[in-house]
Amino acid sequence: MENFLAYFSLHVSDHLIILFTFCISLLLLKHVVFIYKRNAPPGPWGFPIIGHLHLLGKKPHVTFKRWKDTYGNVFKIRMGSWDTVVINGKNAVKDALEGSDDTYSGRPNFYTMKVFKDVNSNENALSFGEFDSSWFVHRKLASKALRTFSNTRNNSIQELVTEEAMYMIDALLEHNGRPFFPDSEISKSVGSVIYQLCYGRGEDVRNDDLFKAFLKSNDEFIKFTGAGNPVDVMPWLRYIMPWKTQKFRQLLRKTKQFRDINVQKHIHDFVSDRLRDITDAFLAEDLTDKDGKSKKGNISRNRLISTLDDLVGAGFSTISTTLQWAILFLASNPDAQNRVQAEVDAVVGNGRNVKLSDRCKMPLTEATILEIMRLSSIVPLALPHYTTKDTILNGYTIKKDTVVFVNLHSLAYDTDTWKDPDVFRPERFLGEDGYLDKEKTNSFLPFGLGRRRCLGEYLARTELLIFFATLIQRCDFIRPDGETYTMDGVLGLTYNPKPYKVLVVERT
Numbered sequence: 001m002e003n004f005l006a007y008f009s010l011h012v013s014d015h016l017i018i019l020f021t022f023c024i025s026l027l028l029l030k031h032v033v034f035i036y037k038r039n040a041p042p043g044p045w046g047f048p049i050i051g052h053l054h055l056l057g058k059k060p061h062v063t064f065k066r067w068k069d070t071y072g073n074v075f076k077i078r079m080g081s082w083d084t085v086v087i088n089g090k091n092a093v094k095d096a097l098e099g100s101d102d103t104y105s106g107r108p109n110f111y112t113m114k115v116f117k118d119v120n121s122n123e124n125a126l127s128f129g130e131f132d133s134s135w136f137v138h139r140k141l142a143s144k145a146l147r148t149f150s151n152t153r154n155n156s157i158q159e160l161v162t163e164e165a166m167y168m169i170d171a172l173l174e175h176n177g178r179p180f181f182p183d184s185e186i187s188k189s190v191g192s193v194i195y196q197l198c199y200g201r202g203e204d205v206r207n208d209d210l211f212k213a214f215l216k217s218n219d220e221f222i223k224f225t226g227a228g229n230p231v232d233v234m235p236w237l238r239y240i241m242p243w244k245t246q247k248f249r250q251l252l253r254k255t256k257q258f259r260d261i262n263v264q265k266h267i268h269d270f271v272s273d274r275l276r277d278i279t280d281a282f283l284a285e286d287l288t289d290k291d292g293k294s295k296k297g298n299i300s301r302n303r304l305i306s307t308l309d310d311l312v313g314a315g316f317s318t319i320s321t322t323l324q325w326a327i328l329f330l331a332s333n334p335d336a337q338n339r340v341q342a343e344v345d346a347v348v349g350n351g352r353n354v355k356l357s358d359r360c361k362m363p364l365t366e367a368t369i370l371e372i373m374r375l376s377s378i379v380p381l382a383l384p385h386y387t388t389k390d391t392i393l394n395g396y397t398i399k400k401d402t403v404v405f406v407n408l409h410s411l412a413y414d415t416d417t418w419k420d421p422d423v424f425r426p427e428r429f430l431g432e433d434g435y436l437d438k439e440k441t442n443s444f445l446p447f448g449l450g451r452r453r454c455l456g457e458y459l460a461r462t463e464l465l466i467f468f469a470t471l472i473q474r475c476d477f478i479r480p481d482g483e484t485y486t487m488d489g490v491l492g493l494t495y496n497p498k499p500y501k502v503l504v505v506e507r508t
């Protein structure tokens with residue numbers, strides 16, 4: 001009897017194992033057939049609920065570049081609750097973003113965007129807002145206002161950036177040969193440029209309480225938002241970590257209050273034929289018809305005014321971070337620093353300020369800025385895109401409503417294009433004739449591509465040229481004895497260098 005029972009229990013467990021294996025195989029098969037049917041891109045195995053979040057690490061762009069070697073340029077993952085596709089490499093990125101049908105022009109409706117909308121009287125934001133017909137009007141008006149105040153026709157942008165570069169240099173030299181991390185000196189000048197473009201030129205902006213509050217709230221925002229809010233990818237977390245959204249809401253309200261004070265001042269002394277800044281340009285837009293109905297594609301004044309936050313948010317930390325990297329690369333590469341200084345000395349000398357018209361005579365200076373942008377790759381995954389319809393990319397079907405990460409870092413570090421992508425070598429951007437090699441400059445896309453490409457590219461290139469060339473015209477950047485540098489950064493809102501110390505010495 002005992003033997004029989006032993007035999008039977010073995011028999012039962014065998015059956016259970018067989019049944020279990022059968023069920024798992026069925027599930028796997030179903031999964032494989034499902035993927036096959038959908039012709040979805042390949043991708044690594046993930047967990048339920050969190051998907052692949054636990055595998056991304058602190059630098060998802062680097063992880064994605066590694067996964068590209070296994071799964072190809074287009075692969076799929078799951079970011080918590082969101083189906084996601086990652087696109088790597090120049091060809092796949094261009095195929096996706098250069099198309100004229102706006103398949104990839106959406107932005108995911110992440111939870112923090114809902115909070116943003118809530119705080120802004122239910123209005124859509126420019127950078128993260130929904131993609132619809134009114135978005136086109138929004139982008140067009142924002143672009144027009146930015147262009148009006150950052151074009152070079154009346155030289156005012158050149159003067160403004162030069163003035164701020166001089167302030168920056170004075171502040172850097174105040175350290176009197178003691179090593180320091182130059183982040184706050186850079187932030188103050190870069191912040192002052194975008195602040196004055198948005199809210200008006202002032203004799204004494206730096207001592208203005210509103211400007212000081214602006215710098216502080218910006219700093220707080222950048223520190224809090226860091227590399228993102230987990231609630232965006234797992235919205236149910238807001239019930240478990242309510243403070244994550246509460247704090248975000250508080251910061252947005254503070255930014256809005258501060259913006260409202262500035263806008264009210266503008267409304268008070270607005271003169272339509274004397275526009276002083278971007279706020280005035282927005283106020284001047286005639287958005288309603290005589291019945292009070294919205295005339296231009298459902299754009300309200302509130303919505304247009306909220307663009308000020310987009311411009312400040314996007315135009316501040318990007319330029320500051322690039323200049324922090326620039327100083328780090330110059331101090332790490334004294335020979336390259338000498339070469340680019342020699343070019344600026346030859347073209348500009350030290351008797352006058354750098355002008356935008358010098359650009360075409362300073363190819364090595366441009367190449368050095370490009371090399372800094374390539375290596376620092378400060379917005380490595382662009383902003384998240386979102387598919388507006390089903391589509392096919394690299395032979396795979398990508399469904400509507402998929403989050404899309406465009407891995408710009410994979411272009412900047414592509415070994416086929418650059419051979420030695422980790423090496424700092426500005427001359428790689430120059431052709432045999434000594435001028436910029438167009439093919440090389442188009443081989444990485446620091447400002448993105450297509451409909452959602454950076455709105456501030458022109459302003460960014462202008463600021464970077466004048467800040468950078470003025471800095472090297474007036475100063476030497478030296479690595480202090482015993483200081484070791486790492487080119488490894490930290491991903492926050494942008495990809496930032498780790499704090500480092502540098503000696504800044506006035507050139508004689």
Ligand code: HEM
Binds near residue numbers: 454
């Ligand atoms: C070195 C400087 C900068 C870099 C590397 C940079 C890069 C980028 C990138 C990669 C995107 C996302 C593109 C995409 O989603 O495909 C973006 C978007 C954007 N940038 Fe910039 N940016 C810089 C400076 C600026 C400046 C100075 C401004 C304006 C003052 C600005 C305004 C914007 C706006 C408004 C968007 C959102 C565009 C949209 O969604 O339609 N950026 N930028």
